[in-house]
Amino acid sequence: MKKFKLIIYSVMTLFVLGYIFFEAPTLNPLYAEGALFYCAVITAYILVWSLLRFGTFTFENITNSKRAFNYVPSQKFPRWVKILLAAPWVFFVVMVIASSVIINWSAFRDQLGQAEITDFSKDVQPVDVNQIPIVDKELAYNLADKKLGERQSLGSQVVLGEPTIQRVDGKLIWAVPLHHSGIFKWLTNLQGTPGYITVSATNVKDVDYVDGKYVKYQVNSYLLNDVKRKVRLAKALFEGITDFSFELDDNGQPFWVVSTYKNKRGFSLPEATGVITLNASTGETVRYNLDNIPDWVDRVQPEDFIINQIDNQGKYVHGIFNFSDKDKFKSSPGHMIVYNNNRCYLFTGLTSVGQDSSTIGYVMVDMKNKSTRRYVMNGATETAAMGSAEGKVQHLGYKATFPLILNIGSEPTYFTTLKDKEGLIKQYAMVSVTDYSIVGTGETIPLAIKDYQQGMKNVGISPNIDDTLEKNSVTGTILRIASEFDGQSTVYKVILQEYKDRIYLIDAALSDELALTTSGDRVTIDSYSDKGAGIQAASGFDNQAFSQK
Known part of the structure; x- marks a missing residue:
């Protein structure tokens, strides 16, 4: 019987340790996740101990070749055992009530601050x-996917992660990590995926694949290469962590920036307390509080935290009974x-x-x-x-x-x-x-x-x-000119002999001379430049042939 008990407790302990490793929950009972974990574990151990203490497990022969597993209780569970079984859940329910908005409505309202x-x-x-960010997350993902497709040997090994917008060295970009496409690709490339992709948020043509910066630690990866598991076991066993953001430092080194938080009222009102940075290549983890966040880290506050706090401020502006x-x-x-x-x-x-x-x-x-x-x-x-x-x-x-x-x-x-x-x-x-x-x-x-x-x-x-707008003025010879009516107004499109890489769009209302202009005429065009684009919006037009008469 002692051997049987040892086996039971050993299996349960291994199961609990496996759960801690693979699911990486916080072990702090002041968080809902941690409290549920302890409630389940304590209940399971007390229940198994009680079954072994107040009953007997037997194996009965049904036939010569079959045996049945059976449990025979020797007595009912004493009252104190039932109290022990209920105690963790009573604690959980009390914490839920203590965390409710009914008791803490003013704290819900005021969390965002004045x-x-x-x-x-x-x-x-x-x-x-x-510097206007014209590339949204969806387009950034599609542009990164197109860039990845240019590397045929790489496209079959990795998939794109979630793009994160950030400012790196004064430039607004989307950083897109590369993740292993499956467990077999991970096993054959344990050093990580070879690089990441950056997409300019202001120019759809500026897409780069950055090689030489391995991303070994990834979201939803395997064993200790998983970001949450690595950060939890290294720095945050008893703390809340959330919002795994892929960010680059000023040298282009990829990091995972993970926000830490604590609850202000029981299980409610999570408040960011700092970040833990995980070097995506080396696995080095560093904890920072709100007073010493590195300059290259753009975000500490999780977006969902802020939106909830804004909504709570508006919802409980006059209390909970503002019908x-x-x-x-x-x-x-x-x-x-x-x-x-x-x-x-x-x-x-x-x-x-x-x-x-x-x-x-x-x-x-x-x-x-x-x-x-x-x-x-x-x-x-x-x-x-x-x-x-x-x-x-x-x-x-x-x-x-x-x-x-x-x-x-x-x-x-x-x-x-x-x-x-x-x-x-x-x-x-x-x-x-x-x-x-x-x-x-x-x-x-x-x-x-x-x-x-x-x-x-x-x-x-x-x-x-x-x-x-940035203004400039050019003088040149008309190479081609054509008009187009878009349903509301007429727009002339002009290419100059001296600037064949540009198309000037000129509204007909800018000058009556446009309708009389033809190839070979010398003209002056005032425009508002749009860097990186071959199309220029004109703000003024002058045909020198008519000006000289």
């Missing part, structure tokens, strides 16, 4: 046309990661409960220290802005991406890209936050801005947009 009310046009940097929904608000159904003054922020609109197409303001939360700024202004929601942008090009069937908000000539403006059915960017759109009927679209960002400026002027608003 926001600084500020002016959008003064606080948010005016946009740099060449009339007075002053309640919620975050917009979507948010963006933006950069302002080289700091990373979560930006989202605020909508009154019950209102679908208008906002009451916007919130920008620093993703490192959680400092919050609130901009009080009425306007359209991101969803309404997307619909307005799509409406202007409905004849083309383009779909708008989730917009980000920019400071265009001191005017809060939604910016979105317009994609075709293949997911390729075809146009850009600017939509006024305060009046989403004002929309500017164009094949380049400068063209969209100029169209947006004209729409503002039509309603009596004169934003100082010209200073946002």
